[in-house]
Structures are given as C-alpha cells and as structure tokens.
Amino acid sequence: MSLNSTAAAPTWRTPAVVIVCGCLIAMLAFGPRSSMGLFIGPLSETRGWGRDVFALAMAIQNILWGAGGPFAGALADRYGPAPVLAGGGVLYALGLWLMSVADTQLLLHLGAGVLIGLGLAGASFGIVIAGFARMVPAEKRSWSMGIATAAGSMGQFLFAPMGQAFIAAYGWQTALVLLSGSMLLVPVLANAFAGSGGMNNSNVAVTGANIGFMEAIRQAFRHRSYVLLVAGFFVCGFQLAFITTHLPPYLTAAGISPGLAAWSLALIGLFNVVGSYASGVLGGKMSKRYLLVANYFLRGVATAVFILVPITPVSVVIYAAAMGLLWLSTVPPTSGLVALMFGTRYLGMLYGFAFFSHQVGAFIGVWLGGILYERTGSYDVVWWMSVALAMFAAIVHWPIAEKPAPSLAGAEAKA
C-alpha cells in the first residue's frame, strides 16, 4: 500500500493535540443531540404542537445525517476534515439556535431537522475518525478510533443531565442557545485537523490508490468483504435504535419501574464508553473481523437470555451493562476494516456509506418495533428478529477478508 508521505504536520498539531480536539468534537456533536428529547415537552407546551411535529423534525435529522454521511465523507477526503468539521459545527449551531426561536413548524423542521442533520453529517465521529486515520501513527489508529467513539458516547452521557440543568436554570430557549454556543467550539477545534487537508496534500499519511470517487465507490461495492461489512452494520443500527426506543416501554409493561427503565438507558450509555474504548484497543491487537463476529454473537446471546428469563431489576441491569459494552464498540473495527481494505484516501466517504446502512437499519428497527407491537400486542417478534439478525451479522462478518482489496492492490501496482 502506498504512502504518499509521512512528513511532519505543523509543529503544534501533534497526534496528541489532534486526538484531544477530535475527541472534544465527537463529544460536542453527540452531546446536544442526546438532550433533544428534553426539549420536546417545553417546546410543544410553548408552541402548542403535538409530538408528531417534533418527531418529524427528528426523522428528517436522522435521514439527513445518514444520507449526508457519504457526501460529508467525500468532502473530507477531498479537502481534508477541517473545513467539513467546521462547516458541520456551524450548521449544527445554527440549527440549535433556530430551534430556540422557531415559532412555525417549518422553522423547527429546518432547524432541528435539516440543519442539525447536515451538521451531524459533517461534525460527528465518522469525519473525526477519517481525520485520525490520516494524522495518527498507524500503530495507534485503532486505539484512536476507539477513543473517538468513546468520546462521542461520553458526550451523550454528560450532556443529557447538563441539558436538563440548563433548562432548569435558564429556561429551554436559553438552554438551546447555550448548546448552540458550545457547538461554535467545533470550528475552533477543527483547526487542529487543518494540516491533514486534501488527498493530494503531501503533509499527511494518505494511503490507498488515487482512483477517483466514482471508481472508489464502484470498486468498494464490487468487493465482497466491504458489502458484507456494510450489511452487518445495518444490524447494528437496527438493534441500537430498537432498544433505545422500545426498551423503556417494554420494561415498564413488564412491571419494572419507569425510573429503572429510564436508567437502564443511562447504564447502556455509561458502559458504552468503556466498550467503545476497549474495542479500539482490542482492534489494534487482534483480528477486527473476529471482534465484530464476537460482538454480534454476544449481542444475540445476551438478548436471547434476556427475553427468556423473567424480567427483574437484576436482569435489566445486567442486560443494560452487557449491551452497553457492545453498543458502539462495532465502530472502531468497522472503520478500521474500511481503512484496511481501501486505505485512508476514501475512508470518510466509504465509512459514510457503511454508516448510511447503519441509519437505514436504525430507521427500520424503530419503525418495525412500533408496527409489530401494534399488530401483535407485544415486542416478542422484534426481539427474536433482533436475535436472528445478530446471528446473521456474526455469520456475514466471518468470511470478510481482513486485507487490502485486490482491486486496490492492482490499482496501486499500476500507479
């Protein structure tokens, strides 16, 4: 695999500085988003809107985040992560500000839906990871992907109570303005990535053949291992979204207190920090493919055991901790495999496609959970579907070839 250059970036942009700034960006991008649900009550109360108005804004946000991922990734691959992260941060900040003043449904959908969705596509950990892959030494790459994912998880965990405290202290509109202000730190922090810009920049370690975006997409989707990886990531999205949305009502219907049902999600968030980091560390020491096989297999086993045993506070806590450890720990090995197959040159875009598959799975997980609950009166079918999909994902990851794609090797040989 070719390495254009490993020449040093400007002095202060050391790997440590880049990682600190990238982690803070990942944290900031995921943070306000986890507080969104806190605003639905006061916002709907003030404007007199039903929950459907907010729900549509969130749906727009999610679909644009997923669909915008490959485009934001391609822009980051072309011009470097810095301008994409900075632009994403500004759009995110504008979206949060617009939410605070939106007095029509259209403005809410534009702010909370379109602007924040596009902001997330540009400023979330997918772009941070693509930047790390270019600027962090190869032996620390998996670790850096783990710490970026863990930082995003920690942002979720820390921002939710902070959003609530902001609302209690200053009111919901000022709270949104404060969160918007915090997002303006992203362009400042993104400056640390400024030395990694552009696929023709000679100051960074860009690997992989320079074959053009369309050819890269064509080769990626012709490569069986990439297709299997993308298919497996769909399952990750399905399970996460289904659990986040439907676990609390499932638990309360089973007699668990609403408090513990809500805290089970917080427990998932806390263990997710540990799991994401550990996944990054392990990904640098062992096969990423086996790590993903184990992850999905354990998800399936944990879920099967959880729905087969009587639901008690103890079983809820154990399941939440187990799923937390396995939650976003798919991200470091998945992004690491994309980098291994195709190099870092198109990592932003190709990981963006994988993430889009994740978001489609998430949409189906939420939607199917609701539909099948209404039709059957229980979540049993979707729980078992989740178990089956976990086993499917474990199986499809098994034959993934953990090496550079042959087409890439051929292209590099010609270059």
Added chain:
Amino acid sequence: MGLGHGFALALGGVVVAVWLGLMGVSLRQAALPEETDGLVLAVFPPGTSDDAAFSAMVNAGGEPVRPTWLGFAWVARGREAGFVGRLKNEGAVAAFGELPVGPALGGCAVVSVDDKRHEIYKLQP
C-alpha cells in the same frame, strides 16, 4: 505524555472536571429562592440519613413526598412561603423546582420523543 490508556484517562478526567464545574454553576442558577413554597426537590449533603432528612423537612414546616434515586434528595411539599429558606436552615444544601439531573440516551439514530418526561421532572407550576 504518550498516546495510551493514561492519556485517555487524563483526557476523560479533565472533561469530567470541566463538566462538574459547568453543572455546579448551572445548578446554583437553578436553585429556588428562599421564599419559595410548594413542591420542591430538597437536596441534603450526601450521606444524610433518611431520618435526618425527614426531620429537617418536617421541622421546616413541610412534608416529605417521596425519596429519589439519589438518596440524599427528597421531593417535599411546603405550604407556607419561606419553605426553601427554612429547609436550608435545617441543613438542606439547596432546593430545586425541577429534578435537574436525569438519564437520557440518544443512540446513533434515535432521540426519545417522550413528551411526558418533562412533566415527571417538573415540580413547580
């Protein structure tokens, strides 16, 4: 410092310290004035026993409504003005009109649209 577990721990520690500072400022702003009455969240020093908290709320002219998961924070009701001030005189650290800390998880794709949650946290009218 090299890139490794120590670096990750130090970064996490600094982030948590900054977060605690911001939370402290926000919670100070969110505290109710001393003349407030009605339903409040009374926060006592960590480690305060249930008996001590119970006595403090009664001595302040109020009634305990329910404990919270924190143990040292209680939902209490005072029917006369100045309830919060009296609670502080009895040893409470602060009182809030909403439960200012609670769990939430966004996930990669999902934000809860539970519009009842705010009502659960809201104590003051």
